Amino acid sequence: MKSAYISLYDKSEILPLAKTLKSLGYEIYSHGSTLNFLAENEIDIIKVESEIHPNIEIIKLFAGKKKGIIKPEIIIADIPHNFEDDTYNILLILTAIKKGIGKAKDKKDIDKLNSHLKLFGEISEDINKELISNALNRISYILATQRYNIFPYINTNDDVINIPLKKIFKIKYGENPHQSCFIYSSPIKNDFNLDDINIINGELNLNHYLDIKKAVEVLNSVNEPLAMAIKHANICSISYGDTPIKALKKITEYGYDIKRSYAFNRNIDIDLIYELEKYQPESIIALSFSQLAIDYIKKNNDKIKILTYNSKTITPPSQKEIINLGADFAIEDKDILDETQRINFITGKNIMENIKDIKLALLISKNLKTYSSVIVSDGRMLSFSQGEDTSSSAIRSSIYKIKSKNMIKLNEKDMILAVSGSLDEGSLNETFKLPVKLIIQGTKDINEGIIKIIKDKQIAFAITQKRHFKH
Structure with missing residues (x-):
């Protein structure tokens, strides 16, 4: 003889399974109420009596300390959202899993x-393992969530880390x-959470979310009005401006590509939409968007996705980045650009x-894949290159882009070049053909010969205290 134990708050879905169990x-x-419900629906039930709680009698049965009833081979019971709500169910479930x-x-x-x-007339080993796994997963999620309610950050001082994840929706x-x-979603606090995003129009795929994440991280780093174009989480162009529309015109002055995501750290009005x-x-x-701007997009170009974000001026402490290494993960401190660094x-x-151009150059450089270079002037990015095999290649590529767009229109030295790696003589000779007044190197490796060359050209040369390589 086989048996099952049922103890549920929500009994609306149990009747078909109960009838199947009885037929087998x-x-x-x-x-309690579960017994009454099943009995009212003409299901033959055996009542479990207990002076404390019926679940305790089933636990005793599993422990071999009770006789008289058949040990269940399946438990059908709720997992409460908070363990304090139903301690007896939690004890029963943990004992059954063990x-x-x-x-x-x-x-x-x-239903499964x-x-x-x-189909099979019995509970197979595969379905039993799946049910045990599901129950363990849910219990560990509840426990880990309660832990992050106390301290909502990843703690790498502990050798064991549990990160609770809950499916919230499927994207396009x-x-x-x-x-x-x-x-x-997870309860971990970070400088970017999807709860900070409000989708006003459109359906997003993963690439859009990656664009949004990158855009919000950059926008939250800047107080001045800023416009940026982004594609597949890569910064395509970025500029300061007195107003959002002036910033936008600066990033498109020397040409532009269509089908980008555009991001602004200010309100969007109808003139900017035009x-x-x-x-x-x-x-x-x-x-934010003016209502006129929202209505215009929905009426005239409904394919455009429009979103707002919550600005965060304070960076949460203890931020970590998780890097997938296949079946394993690396967890590192988040690389935060410290504007106070010398x-x-x-x-x-x-x-x-x-300082504005210097901050912009460092901000862009931090978000480019190593090896990279970026050229900034008058509050805008003129050119960049990333993911090159050497710093020299990155510089040459950036210079080529400037020349190909005929962007050298300035008589005075007002360009700033930021490069992620060490400089060499060949790339510097190309750099000197531009009106560069400052070169910022993102590493502390200093070549005395390079310093002499730069000094002879009467160009300022600086290094940052921190390296911000990005792979």
């Missing part, structure tokens, strides 16, 4: 178990249309009157 010869044990007894916890489990029993597709993709239409934006991210000038005078 199972004895069903229960108590003894290798499967446990159905919700409609999805109940019912279909399995109808992943990086490519043939890849399905789901979004999972200007943006020229560039066929895929999405627009901003602090820039050490090796040659030339300290030209901190250009």
